[in-house]
Each structure stands twice: as structure tokens, then as C-alpha cells.
Amino acid sequence: MFRVQVADGQLAPTVPKLQIAPAPHVSFAPPAKTPSPPTKTEAVSSAHVHHEEDVEMKEISNEELTSEEKAAEVKNPSLNSFDALQLLRDNSFDAVSRTAVITLMKIVTNILSDPGKVRVPGYFCNMDTQMLVLFVPLMYLGNEKMRSIRLSNAAFQRSVVNVKGGLEFLKSIGFVVVPETQVLVLSPASNEQRVLEEGLRLLHAEANDLYISPDKLPTVSKTKEDPDFDVFKTQITRVQMQPRGPSTTEVLVDTLRTKQDQLVGREKPPRNTSIALEGRRSGGRIELSDVATESERSDAQLLISSLKARREEMEKAKVEGVSIGAHPCSVSRPRYVTFIITEDTNICSPQWIAVMQASFHPNETIQDVMDHVSECLNDQFKHSKFYLYVTPPTQKLAATKSLAELNLVPAALTYLSWLEMPPQTEVTNIGFYFRSDLLVDERAESKETPDPLESVNYPKPLTLGKFVQAFA
Missing domain, CATH: 1.20.58.2190 (Methane Monooxygenase Hydroxylase; Chain G, domain 1)
Known part of the structure; x- marks a missing residue:
């Protein structure tokens, strides 16, 4: 027993004294005691205690996570x-x-x-x-x-x-x-x-x-797809180059030329009429002494005709701007048409043929050409009836059609045929039915023959040097 001293007037509580018996000394180790398993009641109670502790910890952790999530949601809210x-x-x-x-x-x-x-x-x-x-x-x-x-x-x-x-x-x-x-x-x-x-x-x-x-309010724009369009279908149908049409400048030039033709067509252009004599008089005499051999005459004639044709082409190209033998499609529409009229070779011999050349507008008709031919005839032949035609093939030209409609552009060679034989004269010369002031003799270029209508001598054979000097 322990005694505790207290103040006066108070009773000291008595504390029982615990007596612990001394353990006896054992010289050998005692056998190990197997712990007895806890009873069923103790096991259930201990398991219940541990379960309650786990639930409490889970609730605490859930509360902590919920607070963190709430803070994150407040900071970055995800709304619909x-x-x-x-x-x-x-x-x-x-x-x-x-x-x-x-x-x-x-x-x-x-x-x-x-x-x-x-x-x-x-x-x-x-x-x-x-x-x-x-x-x-x-x-x-x-x-x-x-x-x-x-x-x-x-x-x-x-x-x-x-x-x-x-x-x-x-x-x-x-x-x-x-x-x-x-x-x-x-x-x-x-x-x-x-x-x-x-x-x-x-x-x-x-x-x-x-x-x-x-x-x-803005709206949604829908792009409409073409139902006929196929992305896998080839759209090119031709791969070869196609000839392109006229340019804008060419169309404008053609329009201006058409207007110009309409304005110019109202007035008659200068005719520039000329009549060339291609033959000779039928009653002329030929002196055999002055005639060369047949072969020499043929060579000289070929050379002379070649130079004459070249000179004619140069003169006509200078005046008209196009050649008589040019194709109609090789040049643009001309302002004037060179019309060459010769007599029908079936009636007269080629030695009697005279060639008349004049200029006309493409819009003029064949009747205008025939009227001009009548003006160029002598007084006694002006009332003679004739018509014009082209050959080959033989085609009689209608008097009411224009030169452009008959495709007689830019130049044309036509033939004159008499419907009635013209009156004959006592002295029949080449081109006797044309006015004398329009006659032009192409042989007048030769210096050796001053009067070609009276002399019918053929030119003598010349060397090339002398011949070139003569026609220079």
C-alpha cells in the first residue's frame, strides 16, 4: 500500500497494492504455446472496425477530390x-x-x-x-x-x-x-x-x-454540283489544232471596205480604156527576101511574146495593184475590176482579134460593161447587137448580174460575140469597128518599124545582146 499525504481535512484515497508473484527460475526452455484462434465474436468485431475505418478514409478522399474538381470546374467550366x-x-x-x-x-x-x-x-x-x-x-x-x-x-x-x-x-x-x-x-x-x-x-x-x-443574319451557301459533270470523263473532243477565224482587226477592215464599196459603187470609176491590136491586115504582102527561116522566126517570136507578156503584167500590176492572171482568192476585194474583151475567135481569124481593156467596179453589172463597149464602137457599129460570154466552159453572162456575183474579180477575160454580122467596110483592118482614137498597136515599140500598120515584115534574127539593147 502507498500512502499519499494530503491536506488537512481531506481523506486520502486508498489505492490497492498490486502484488506480482516472482517468476520461478526454470533451467530449461518451456514449450512454445500455440496461440489460440480468436473466437468468432472477436473476429467479427475486429472486421467491423476495419471496415468502418476504410469507409471513413474513402469518404474523406472523395470529399477532397470533389473540392478539387469543383475548383477546376469553376476555373474552366465546360458547358454545352x-x-x-x-x-x-x-x-x-x-x-x-x-x-x-x-x-x-x-x-x-x-x-x-x-x-x-x-x-x-x-x-x-x-x-x-x-x-x-x-x-x-x-x-x-x-x-x-x-x-x-x-x-x-x-x-x-x-x-x-x-x-x-x-x-x-x-x-x-x-x-x-x-x-x-x-x-x-x-x-x-x-x-x-x-x-x-x-x-x-x-x-x-x-x-x-x-x-x-x-x-x-448570315446564311449557309450551298454549292450546286452539275449533275452532268463527271470527274472521270474526258472533256476534250478534238486534239488537233483547228483553224482560227478572222481576227477583230480583219473583221473591222472588211466592214470598212464594204462601206467603201457602197460609197464608191455609186460613181463610175475611170475606165482607162485601151484597145490593143494583136493581128495584121489581111491584104498585106509578105516579102520573102525579108522573111527569115521558120526556126529562126519561131525563136524570135517566142522571145518577143515572153517579154511583151512580162511588160504587160508589170504595167497592169503597177496600175491596178493585181495581176490579170491572179487567183480571186489570192488577194483581197479590189476596188476596180480589169475587164478584157476580145472578139469571138469562131467568127474572126486570130489574126483579126483586137483586145479591149477597161476598169469597172465589182458592183457594176454586165449591162454597164456592154454599154461601155458600145460607146467605144464606131458610129456605124454602135447599134449592132452582141453579147458577152466566158469560156471554158462556155457561159453567157447575164446582163442583170454584177461582176462580183459572176465571180469576175479581180480580173476577167471575156469574149464578144455578134448577134448580127456588122456591116463590112471597103478596107478591112484590125479593129475596124472600134474608134480610131482608142487603138494602140503593140508593135509600135520596135524602132525598126515606124509604121507597123503598113509594114508586115517580121523582125530579123538578132543576137541576144542586140535584142536586149533594142528592148532596153
Whole structure:
């Protein structure tokens, strides 16, 4: 017993003394005692205690996680499109909400106008190897400019970012902020079209609630595809070069020439009439002493005719601008037509032929040509009837048709045929029926024959040097 001293007047409590018996000393180790298993009641009670402790710890951890999640949600709330628009309406005036709603509608409609094609990678079975193969097709994501927005854009900052609920709406339809570049990007998804259309529907509802005029609301522009267009069908039908038509300048020049022909055709052009004598008098005598051999005469005649033809072509080209033998298609439409008229060779011998040459307008008729021929005849032959024709093939020219209609452009060789034999004269010379002032003898060029109508001598054989000097 221990005795505890206390103050006066108080009783000291008695504490029982514990007596511990001394353990007897044992010289050998006692056998190990196997612990007896706890009873059923003790096991159940201990398990109940541990279970209660686990539940308490789980509740504590759940409370801690819930508070962290709530803080994260308060900091970065993830709202759906409807809640984001309600947040925008609740925290902004109607004027600010109108601007934000119109801006958001422009962004959504631009993407829906060019949505692109988003395909999810898939698998297909290779029947040869009996294996599944992953294929990733090419994805067309539309216009990248429409799917990305810079956060530093001043207009976007003022209309959307600074308005509470605007940025949340864009995130709800799939936009993601890239922190490195500070760009808002629309990530491709398989349900992108449906989400964007639902967001546009909600924006239309808010626009109607804000009394926004339909004229100010952007719309989705649909590109209509041509049903007849086939991307795999070749559109080229000809691969060879095709002759191109006349140029603008050529068309304008032809128009001006047509007007010029109409103005000039009203007036008769200068005829420049000339009559060349190709033969000789039938009653002339030929002196045998002055005639050379047949071979020499043939060579000289060939050379003379060649030079005469060349000189005629040069003179006519200088006056008219075109050659008599030129093809009608080789030159443009001429202003005047060179008309060569000769007598019918079936009636007169070639030695009697006289050639008449004159100029006419393409719009003049054959009757105008015949009237001019009548004016060039002598008085006693002016009333003789005749007609004009071309050959081969023989074609009688209609008096009412123009030279252009008969394709007698730019030059033509026609023949005159008498309907009635003209009266004969006592002295019949070449071209006796033409006026004498129009007659031109082509042999007048020779210096050795001053009067070619009286002398019928053939030119003597000349050497080449003397011949060239004579015609120089």
C-alpha cells in the first residue's frame, strides 16, 4: 500500500497494492504455446472496425477530390451550347448579345458552307492473307482559314472573347485553344456536321429572341454540283489544232471596205480604156527576101511574146495593184475590176482579134460593161447587137448580174460575140469597128518599124545582146 499525504481535512484515497508473484527460475526452455484462434465474436468485431475505418478514409478522399474538381470546374467550366448561350444572355446587354450572336453565326455558317469531308480511319479484311488492314484515307477538312481563329484578333476579342459565354460556346461546338500559338482551332470529328447544325439552330433561336433582322443574319451557301459533270470523263473532243477565224482587226477592215464599196459603187470609176491590136491586115504582102527561116522566126517570136507578156503584167500590176492572171482568192476585194474583151475567135481569124481593156467596179453589172463597149464602137457599129460570154466552159453572162456575183474579180477575160454580122467596110483592118482614137498597136515599140500598120515584115534574127539593147 502507498500512502499519499494530503491536506488537512481531506481523506486520502486508498489505492490497492498490486502484488506480482516472482517468476520461478526454470533451467530449461518451456514449450512454445500455440496461440489460440480468436473466437468468432472477436473476429467479427475486429472486421467491423476495419471496415468502418476504410469507409471513413474513402469518404474523406472523395470529399477532397470533389473540392478539387469543383475548383477546376469553376476555373474552366465546360458547358454545352445551350448553357453557354444562356450564360452569354445573362451577363450581357441585348446590344452586346446581338453583336456576339451575329459573329458566332458568321463563324458557324462559314464552316458549314465549306465543311469538307472528315473520315474516320477503319479496317478492311485482306482475303488473301486473312488479316485486318488499317487504312487511313485522305481527309479534306475544308478551308483552314475558316477553321482557325486568332485570339489576338481585335474584332474577335471585342465581339466574343470579352463577352462571357462567347468563348464557351465555341468550345462546346468543338473548338480548342492551342496555347503555343494562341489560336482557336476546330478539331475534326465524325459528328462535326451535326454539332455545328445544332449550334446554328440555337443561335437562330437567340437571334429571334433578340429581334435581329433576318437581313443581317448570315446564311449557309450551298454549292450546286452539275449533275452532268463527271470527274472521270474526258472533256476534250478534238486534239488537233483547228483553224482560227478572222481576227477583230480583219473583221473591222472588211466592214470598212464594204462601206467603201457602197460609197464608191455609186460613181463610175475611170475606165482607162485601151484597145490593143494583136493581128495584121489581111491584104498585106509578105516579102520573102525579108522573111527569115521558120526556126529562126519561131525563136524570135517566142522571145518577143515572153517579154511583151512580162511588160504587160508589170504595167497592169503597177496600175491596178493585181495581176490579170491572179487567183480571186489570192488577194483581197479590189476596188476596180480589169475587164478584157476580145472578139469571138469562131467568127474572126486570130489574126483579126483586137483586145479591149477597161476598169469597172465589182458592183457594176454586165449591162454597164456592154454599154461601155458600145460607146467605144464606131458610129456605124454602135447599134449592132452582141453579147458577152466566158469560156471554158462556155457561159453567157447575164446582163442583170454584177461582176462580183459572176465571180469576175479581180480580173476577167471575156469574149464578144455578134448577134448580127456588122456591116463590112471597103478596107478591112484590125479593129475596124472600134474608134480610131482608142487603138494602140503593140508593135509600135520596135524602132525598126515606124509604121507597123503598113509594114508586115517580121523582125530579123538578132543576137541576144542586140535584142536586149533594142528592148532596153
